[in-house]
Structure formats: structure tokens, C-alpha cells
Amino acid sequence: MADQPTASERFIQGILPENPVYRQLLGMCPTLAVTNGMKPAMTMVGATAFVLIMSNILVALIRGLLKPHLRILVFTLTIATFVTIADRFLGAYMYEMSKELGPYVPLIIVNCLIISRAEVCASKQSLGTAVADAAGMSLGFGLALASIATVREILGAGTWFGMAVLGSGWPAWGIMVLPPGAFLVLGLLLGGVNWFDDRRKRLAVTASE
Amino acid sequence: METLSSLIMIFIGAALINNFVLHYFVGICPFLGVSKRVDTAFGMGLAVIFVILIASTLSWLFTFFILRPMAPIPVWIWQVAGGNPETTVDLSVLSYIIYIFVIASSVQFVEMYVRKFQPALYESFGVFLPLITTNCAILFACLEIMKNLQDPTMLWGLHEALILALGGGIGFLIAITLMAGIRAELDLCDVPKSLKGAGIALIVAGIMAMAFMGFTGMDRGVEQALSALGSR
Numbered sequence: 136m137a138d139q140p141t142a143s144e145r146f147i148q149g150i151l152p153e154n155p156v157y158r159q160l161l162g163m164c165p166t167l168a169v170t171n172g173m174k175p176a177m178t179m180v181g182a183t184a185f186v187l188i189m190s191n192i193l194v195a196l197i198r199g200l201l202k203p204h205l206r207i208l209v210f211t212l213t214i215a216t217f218v219t220i221a222d223r224f225l226g227a228y229m230y231e232m233s234k235e236l237g238p239y240v241p242l243i244i245v246n247c248l249i250i251s252r253a254e255v256c257a258s259k260q261s262l263g264t265a266v267a268d269a270a271g272m273s274l275g276f277g278l279a280l281a282s283i284a285t286v287r288e289i290l291g292a293g294t295w296f297g298m299a300v301l302g303s304g305w306p307a308w309g310i311m312v313l314p315p316g317a318f319l320v321l322g323l324l325l326g327g328v329n330w331f332d333d334r335r336k337r338l339a340v341t342a343s344e
Numbered sequence: 345m346e347t348l349s350s351l352i353m354i355f356i357g358a359a360l361i362n363n364f365v366l367h368y369f370v371g372i373c374p375f376l377g378v379s380k381r382v383d384t385a386f387g388m389g390l391a392v393i394f395v396i397l398i399a400s401t402l403s404w405l406f407t408f409f410i411l412r413p414m415a416p417i418p419v420w421i422w423q424v425a426g427g428n429p430e431t432t433v434d435l436s437v438l439s440y441i442i443y444i445f446v447i448a449s450s451v452q453f454v455e456m457y458v459r460k461f462q463p464a465l466y467e468s469f470g471v472f473l474p475l476i477t478t479n480c481a482i483l484f485a486c487l488e489i490m491k492n493l494q495d496p497t498m499l500w501g502l503h504e505a506l507i508l509a510l511g512g513g514i515g516f517l518i519a520i521t522l523m524a525g526i527r528a529e530l531d532l533c534d535v536p537k538s539l540k541g542a543g544i545a546l547i548v549a550g551i552m553a554m555a556f557m558g559f560t561g562m563d564r565g566v567e568q569a570l571s572a573l574g575s576r
Contacts, residue, residue: 164480208448219441242484244444245479315554318550322543322549325543325546326536330538
């Protein structure tokens with residue numbers, strides 16, 4: 136296991152270099168569906184982070200018992216258990232929010248991000264690394280959702296976390312909070328991230344010459 | 345007539361107005377990943393329809409008989425075991441675990457069956473089957489059916505659940521095939537380098553979603569036409 140990344144490397148990688156949304160294109164369904172405002176987006180990030188960290192802990196603890204042909208099934212059932220807990224918790228303490236998120240909380244079960252972390256990291260490495268990996272990935276996921284939700288909420292409603300930002304004269308771009316806005320904003324932000332990355336690489340090459 | 349028109353409404357709602365991909369954002373992963381060629385996209389769409397019908401049938405059976413509040417089987421077991429008949433027996437806390445188990449195992453069985461008995465079919469869409477387990481569209485259909493079964497005023501029957509699943513599957517097929525057609529044309533275009541791949545695909549999907557918003561209101565028109573047909 137000498138060539139596996141260490142805990143701190145895993146943590147750093149999750150945030151930007153291997154950002155789950157912009158780099159790996161994982162977990163697109165909540166990314167697009169709940170980013171019409173900051174509040175639902177952040178609730179979703181909280182629920183996903185809880186499920187990701189708990190399932191990584193559990194998978195890392197039982198990794199010695201896993202049988203290769205059954206591992207995906209074990210991962211999915213583990214995730215489903217924690218999603219049920221998160222869903223019941225939201226229903227009990229944040230009823231309005233859980234109504235608004237609707238089916239997207241149970242859909243965390245099929246968020247490819249969580250299964251891929253269980254497969255890539257937690258089923259191979261020790262508990263500490265798995266927790267660091269889950270925390271880094273959750274942070275990266277949170278940053279990505281926050282960036283999309285910020286653009287969509289400010290342009291679509293002129294508010295941020297429900298606070299007025301652009302004043303009452305702003306003609307709210309209704310399309311931004313509707314489904315098409317999600318696709319357009321994510322596509323453009325993805326293009327922007329790629330452009331920025333290419334530019335940084337080009338500058339690094341010119342600087343070294 | 346009444347049931348027929350409500351079935352048509354469910355179908356149009358799931359396939360066009362609230363398209364699974366372009367309105368609810370479920371099934372985005374295959375929508376972006378397997379939409380490079382029209383024939384593979386069509387195969388993926390057919391495989392999804394196939395699995396969504398099986399999974400919805402099973403999840404309707406499980407929800408109706410076991411998982412909804414006061415479902416017949418747990419109530420019977422509770423009373424045989426000598427429980428208080430006044431208590432509400434509700435196993436819906438188990439639904440997510442059961443659904444994902446049903447989906448994963450039905451995909452496994454379908455794959456085994458198709459590989460053994462329909463080799464030609466396996467050649468054409470067998471490779472997509474394992475991918476479908478983590479396709480949100482299937483679980484989403486199960487959750488919609490659950491929502492409409494737990495509400496005692498709706499209490500969907502099996503036919504309504506199947507029509508919803510069929511509509512959702514056909515909506516997915518339409519969206520992914522259109523997308524693959526557009527992407528084949530995009531290969532010939534001069535796309536900015538940083539937008540190549542997923543970026544431009546998402547922007548195209550955004551424009552398609554705008555076009556699909558044009559179907560809003562179609563349900564009311566169809567409803568009026570059907571009621572006029574019924575009264576004649």
C-alpha cells in the first residue's frame with residue numbers, strides 16, 4: 136500500500152485538484168436539482184457530507200470482511216441506511232426544507248460520488264485516511280454547489296441566502312431558478328474552470344522556460 | 345373514460361412536461377456519458393425502459409403489500425403476534441433500503457437472464473445493464489410511486505404505476521437520443537477548447553430544457569380535448 140495517497144493528500148485532493156463536480160463530474164443530479172438557492176443547496180451538502188463520512192467510516196471498518204463480488208451491494212445498502220437516517224432527521228427537525236428537497240434526499244443513495252469514494256478509498260485504506268478523504272470530498276462538493284447556487288440565486292432572485300443583494304430594481308431572471316438555468320450555469324462554470332486551468336498551466340510552462 | 349384520461353395525463357406528464365432528465369435532473373450520468381453515438385444512446389434508453397418497468401412493478405408490489413402505512417401483510421403479522429389492533433403499523437422507514445435492494449437485484453437477474461437466453465439482445469444492450477443500478481431515474485420512479493401510494497387519497501393501482509414508469513422511460517429515451525443526435529453534429533463544429541466535452545453538452549441540455557418547457561400547459565389542453573371527446 137506504499138503508493139496509496141496519505142490522509143492529508145486525500146483531504147487536499149478532494150477540495151480542488153479532484154473536485155467531485157468540476158473534475159470528476161460525479162453527483163450531477165443533486166448539483167443541478169437543488170442549486171436554485173443557497174439554503175436548499177447547503178442543506179443538501181450537509182446531508183451528503185453526513186452520509187459520505189458515515190459510510191466511509193463503516194466501509195473502512197468492515198473492509199477486511201468484504202467479498203469482491205458482493206462489495207457494491209454492501210456499499211449501496213450501507214449508504215441507504217445512512218440516507219434513511221438523514222431523511223428522517225430532516226423530516227423531524229427541518230420539515231419545510233425536507234418538503235422542498237423532496238425526492239432528492241433519498242436520491243443521495245444513487246449519488247455516484249459516495250459509491251466511488253467507498254470503492255476507491257474506504258475499502259482499501261485505513262479509517263483515518265477514509266475520514267480525511269470523505270471530509271475533503273464533502274468540502275469540494277460543498278464549494279461546487281455553493282458556486283452554482285450563488286450564481287443562480289443572485290441572478291435569478293437577486294438574493295443570497297434569502298438576503299437582498301441586488302436591490303429591488305433587479306429584474307429577476309426567472310430562467311435561472313428554473314431547470315434550464317441549472318444546465319446553462321453549470322456548463323458555463325465548467326468551461327470557466329477549464330479555461331482557468333489551461334491558462335495556469337500555460338503560464339507555468341512559460342515561467343519555467 | 346375517467347381512468348383512461350387520467351392515465352394519459354400521467355403518461356404525458358412523465359414523458360414530456362416533467363421530463364425525467366430535463367425537468368427532474370435524474371439520469372444525468374448516462375445522459376452525459378453514453379450520448380456520444382445515436383445507436384448506443386438508443387440502446388441505453390431501451391435498457392432503461394426495460395429495467396424501470398420491472399423495478400416499478402416490484403416496488404409497487406412491495407409498497408402496496410408491505411411498506412405503506414397499514415399495509416395488509418405487516419398488519420396481519422402484527423395481529424397474529426398478538427399486538428394491539430389499534431396501533432398504526434408503518435414500515436415505510438425501510439422503503440429506501442428495500443427499493444435499492446430490489447433495483448440492484450432485479451438488474452442482476454435481468455442481466456443473467458438476458459446473457460443466458462437472449463445472446464443477441466445481450467450484445468446490443470447488455471453492457472449498459474450494470475450501469476443502470478446507479479441510474480437515479482429508476483429509484484426516482486420508485487419514489488414517485490411510493491409518494492402516490494402513501495397518500496390515501498391517491499392510492500395508485502399497478503396500472504398507474506406502470507404508466508408512470510413507461511412515460512419516464514420513454515422521456516429518457518427521447519432526451520438521450522436527441523442529445524446524441526445533437527452531439528454527433530457538434531463534432532463538426534468549432535467549439536471553444538475549454539467548453540469541449542461536458543461543458544457544451546450541459547449548455548445544449550439547457551437549451552433542450554428550455555424547449556421542453558414549451559410543453560407546459562399541454563396537459564390542460566389534452567384534458568379539455570379528452571373531456572370534450574367523453575361528453576360527445
